[in-house]
Amino acid sequence: MGHPSILCLAVLIVVIDNTIVNVALPTISRQLHASTTSLQWVIDAYSLPFCGFILAAAGISERFGRKRTMQLGLMLFALFSAVAAWSHSTEALIGARALMGVSAALTVPSTLSLVTAAFSNERERAKAYGAWAGTGGIAGLTGPIVGGALMLHFWYGSIFLINVPIIAVMLVAVQIAVPNLDASTRSPIDVFVSSRARRASPCWYSPSSKGPPGGGRIHWSSFLRRRALADGVLRSPRA
Helix, strand or coil: CCHHHHHHHHHHHHHHHHHHHHHHHHHHHHHHCCCHHHHHHHHHHHHHHHHHHHHHHHHHHHHHCHHHHHHHHHHHHHHHHHHHHCCCCHHHHHHHHHHHHHHHHHHHHHHHHHHHHHCCCHHHHHHHHHHHHHHHHHHHHHHHHHHHHHHHHCCCCHHHHCHHHHHHHHHHHHHHHCCCCCCCCCCCCCCCHHHHHHHHCCCCCCHHHHCCCCCHHHHHHHHHHHHHHHHCCCCCCCC
16 A cells, blocks of 8 residues: 555655754854744744644544645645745744644644554554654654755755655645545544643653654654544544
């Protein structure tokens, strides 16, 4: 089945953008005259909306369709990546990064729901979960390498602009290869799901969660799955 690899690629693109910006910070500081505080916001403006909105986005994907939500998230991610690439101030860059984080939150839980629905065999599904979560860890380590290679030859906006052609190809592949695997029943969106997630786990705010996905934040994938199942926003393929 070819489409799980497409779903993992979507996760790869989203998670890479959490760390790829790190190597561009000196250039951003120099060209945009950004302060240390502004540079910190360039990083956190992506991760905070992503973590805060991700479980609510899982409910949206169950309500309005997993594939459609993922496609919407990818399109918005590409759009705001282009905005970030051509930002001429730190405020514009921070705003674009925040919107990229929201777009990423729309994308990731939809991929997990589609992986869950694609495999009825428990062993095959476990392998798919492993590949999905492992992709996030690989992406966290790959981001600085890709960013460094781009910064050697291009301007800082290239680390964002590279997302656009990749996602364009991905959207075509998703439309062709990924089937509609929506739940048979659609429950109302729980507007309080994000607040319940914050009470359920302090991991978003602990010091270990501030590192790259290859470190403390690698737990986001297992956390997402556990809490989504507990809150009823992620269903089995028989739902």
